[in-house]
Amino acid sequence: MNEGYVTCTLKSFLDSRGITRYRLTKMTGVDDSTIDSYYKNKNFRYDAYILAKMCHALDCDISDLLEYVPPK
Secondary structure (H helix, E strand, O other), X not given: OOOOEEEEOHHHHHHHHOOOHHHHHHHHOOOXXXXXXXXXXXXXXXXXXXXXXXXXXXXXXXHXXXXXXXXX
């Protein structure tokens, strides 16, 4: 049974705003390897604390960074 999945849209969000991963690292204080894994959508589990820091720094909603993809 396929329930769909959640994907991180951080790359497209940052690209649309002209914000670099380096700048986001400085804005949040989150380690660059962590930002990179979200940016490259390599996470299978998302840390609520990290997401909250990014939402605060970017002045956005969680739905701007995560997207639910329903099953086909």
